[in-house]
Amino acid sequence: MPVFKAPFNGYSVKFSPFYESRLAVATAQNFGILGNGRIHVLELAPGAPGVTESVAFDTADAVYDVCWSESHDSVLIAAIGDGSVKIYDTALPPPSNPIRSFQEHAREVHSVDYNPTRRDSFLTASWDDTVKLWAMDRPASIRTFKEHAYCVYQAVWNPKHGDVFASASGDCTLRIWDVREPGSTMIIPAHDFEILSCDWNKYDDCILATSSVDKTIKVWDVRSYRAPLAVLNGHGYAVRKVKFSPHRRNLMASCSYDMTVCLWDYMVEDALVGRYDHHTEFAVGIDMSVLVEGLMASTGWDELVYIWQQGMDPRAS
Amino acid sequence: MATSQPSGGSPPKPWEQEGNTSGPKPFRPPSNTSTADSVEASGTANPGELVPSVNRTNTAANMNALSRPVPTRPWEQQNYGSTYGGYGSNLGVNSGYGSGTYGSALGGYGSSYGGGMYGGSSMYNRGGYGGGGLYGSSGMYGGGGMYNSSFGGTMGGYGMGMGTGMGMGMGMGPYGGQDPNDPFNEPPSPPGFWISFLRVMQGAVNFFGRVAMLIDQNTQAFHMFMSALLQLFDRGGMLYGELARFVLRMLGIRTKPRKMQQPPQGPNGLPLPHQPHGNQNYIEGPKAAAPGGGGGWDNVWGN
Numbered sequence: 001m002p003v004f005k006a007p008f009n010g011y012s013v014k015f016s017p018f019y020e021s022r023l024a025v026a027t028a029q030n031f032g033i034l035g036n037g038r039i040h041v042l043e044l045a046p047g048a049p050g051v052t053e054s055v056a057f058d059t060a061d062a063v064y065d066v067c068w069s070e071s072h073d074s075v076l077i078a079a080i081g082d083g084s085v086k087i088y089d090t091a092l093p094p095p096s097n098p099i100r101s102f103q104e105h106a107r108e109v110h111s112v113d114y115n116p117t118r119r120d121s122f123l124t125a126s127w128d129d130t131v132k133l134w135a136m137d138r139p140a141s142i143r144t145f146k147e148h149a150y151c152v153y154q155a156v157w158n159p160k161h162g163d164v165f166a167s168a169s170g171d172c173t174l175r176i177w178d179v180r181e182p183g184s185t186m187i188i189p190a191h192d193f194e195i196l197s198c199d200w201n202k203y204d205d206c207i208l209a210t211s212s213v214d215k216t217i218k219v220w221d222v223r224s225y226r227a228p229l230a231v232l233n234g235h236g237y238a239v240r241k242v243k244f245s246p247h248r249r250n251l252m253a254s255c256s257y258d259m260t261v262c263l264w265d266y267m268v269e270d271a272l273v274g275r276y277d278h279h280t281e282f283a284v285g286i287d288m289s290v291l292v293e294g295l296m297a298s299t300g301w302d303e304l305v306y307i308w309q310q311g312m313d314p315r316a317s
Numbered sequence: 318m319a320t321s322q323p324s325g326g327s328p329p330k331p332w333e334q335e336g337n338t339s340g341p342k343p344f345r346p347p348s349n350t351s352t353a354d355s356v357e358a359s360g361t362a363n364p365g366e367l368v369p370s371v372n373r374t375n376t377a378a379n380m381n382a383l384s385r386p387v388p389t390r391p392w393e394q395q396n397y398g399s400t401y402g403g404y405g406s407n408l409g410v411n412s413g414y415g416s417g418t419y420g421s422a423l424g425g426y427g428s429s430y431g432g433g434m435y436g437g438s439s440m441y442n443r444g445g446y447g448g449g450g451l452y453g454s455s456g457m458y459g460g461g462g463m464y465n466s467s468f469g470g471t472m473g474g475y476g477m478g479m480g481t482g483m484g485m486g487m488g489m490g491p492y493g494g495q496d497p498n499d500p501f502n503e504p505p506s507p508p509g510f511w512i513s514f515l516r517v518m519q520g521a522v523n524f525f526g527r528v529a530m531l532i533d534q535n536t537q538a539f540h541m542f543m544s545a546l547l548q549l550f551d552r553g554g555m556l557y558g559e560l561a562r563f564v565l566r567m568l569g570i571r572t573k574p575r576k577m578q579q580p581p582q583g584p585n586g587l588p589l590p591h592q593p594h595g596n597q598n599y600i601e602g603p604k605a606a607a608p609g610g611g612g613g614w615d616n617v618w619g620n
Contacts, residue, residue: 017327017328017330018327018328031531032527033524033527033528033531034520034523034524034527068327070326070327071325071326071327073327081523081527104365104366104367104368105368106367106368106369108527115352116327116330117347118351118352119326119327120351120352120353121351121352121353126368127530128368129368130368133352133356135351135352135353137353138353138364139365140364140365141364141365141366142352142353142356142357142362142363142364143356143361143362143363143364143366144363144366144368146368151530158344159330159332160332160333161342161344161347162347162348162352163344163345163347163348163352163355164344164347170533178344178345179352179355179356179359179361180345180348180355180356180358180359180361181345181359181361182361185343185344186343193536194533194534196534202330202331202332203332203335205342205344206340206342206343213533213534213535213536213537215537222343223340223341223342223343236537237535237537237538238534238535238536238537238538240534246330246331246332247331257534257535257538290327290330290331291328293331
């Protein structure tokens with residue numbers, strides 16, 4: 001299975017929604033604490049177990065997250081540690097990039113998510129406690145969502161409803177928002193510790209999962225959010241990211257500071273259905289391909305990006 | 318947008334081919350316009366809003382019931398100096414690293430010491446306690462740094478203690494900048510240096526902020542690491558103790574193994590309080606000794 005060695009520590013990996021062989025990786029020097037960042041665009045070689053870098057963009061600060069545009073196949077958006085949001089066109093050479101840069105967040109931008117239904121806007125979540133909504137055709141953000149009392153680690157669009165998104169914050173709450181409402185529409189005190197990540201179920205848009213410093217993943221139904229549908233134990237340390245499968249209703253993947261990537265089926269009793277320990281440092285980025293069922297990618301502080309088929313060993317070449 | 322192919326969008330998602338789930342949804346039906354239009358139609362748009370980096374915790378919109386107090390963010394030791402530009406606003410430097418823990422407790426420490434780095438204060442950044450002159454602001458005037466910074470904390474860095482290289486600190490008023498006509502002041506150093514210096518300090522703030530965030534997210538890991546470290550020291554200490562005893566033994570000095578040491582005994586055969594090895598027994602002693610009519614611990618030490 002293909003492995004890519006980046007010069008910096010990996011932070012995020014995302015499959016292109018247009019090309020099954022393309023992915024983007026966000027990396028940061030010195031574990032994202034101090035130094036530059038780089039965005040790599042990788043191409044999986046057809047047939048052969050290899051991966052090549054097609055283009056890379058350097059940034060002046062760590063890149064914490066990256067996401068692909070759903071409307072233009074070559075456009076990607078990066079969340080940068082200096083509070084800026086930059087848009088790159090991978091079809092253009094590095095000197096003409098980034099094509100846009102927005103400096104509105106006061107602190108590190110930690111996640112970026114492109115609206116998958118309307119395909120005209122994206123969200124950024126930042127350590128300045130806010131979530132911002134942006135549109136590709138606007139020169140500035142459209143709206144700022146300020147309610148969280150601590151860093152917002154991730155904001156994710158609902159996969160079926162173009163106006164609804166969820167945000168996971170260090171203030172231990174998960175909030176559901178409608179961009180047309182003045183405030184959040186739902187506040188779920190989901191964990192007793194910081195919530196680092198959240199994601200919507202792709203097949204039931206009322207179900208979402210949160211992952212937290214308390215080492216658990218919880219699955220919630222927004223129609224009855226008093227108690228979680230499921231609590232998934234198995235990670236040894238804080239769970240950094242959680243992601244629902246685009247192909248299977250009950251399947252999700254997570255990565256953690258315990259250096260493992262886990263697969264879960266939250267509907268069955270023994271929810272942990274797979275564990276991969278291929279990373280030798282914190283595993284902080286994970287994605288599942290929308291176009292190829294079972295194709296997964298992960299990255300971590302060991303500077304490696306693994307792309308593998310579910311059920312296979314990521315290290316096997 | 319300078320894109321190569323403005324195509325109609327990404328291929329349909331696997332979940333879009335499936336019908337919607339049944340049951341009522343807690344969401345309002347989606348609007349049919351673009352996201353930007355639907356936000357603007359709802360009157361909630363606030364284009365290009367800049368987020369202030371200070372005191373975000375106190376926003377009125379904060380209506381959640383948290384299960385724990387939200388920790389102070391590392392970067393709330395605000396770098397006012399660089400935020401507001403002026404060089405010589407040593408508050409920025411002071412609050413550079415942190416000293417919330419030290420600075421506030423020490424109060425005027427910074428001013429007498431001139432410790433831009435350590436004297437600063439504003440971890441809590443509500444008013445701030447002692448700040449300090451940049452370098453060696455000495456004596457009374459140096460104290461200016463202290464007073465100023467207490468304004469500075471709230472006012473956002475207008476109070477400057479301009480420390481000159483000679484250790485002559487000029488405390489300016491809360492609104493005071495550097496008066497170019499003041500005969501007691503030397504002309505300020507070229508801004509290039511200060512600005513770059515402040516940038517370095519800003520970098521330090523960022524650095525510690527990010528380190529603190531990582532520790533935050535790895536509470537357990539950090540705890541394990543620290544306890545492992547402590548355990549290592551503990552074991553290390555024991556190792557050295559054994560080694561020392563072995564060496565002494567080789568030299569012909571006989572040390573008594575600990576177990577054989579006889580503690581001085583108090584009345585009823587109870588060990589005296591505050592004996593290093595008797596302590597534990599002292600706590601439990603009276604309870605255990607009572608049913609036996611006293612002296613329950615007499616044979617413990619094997620004499």
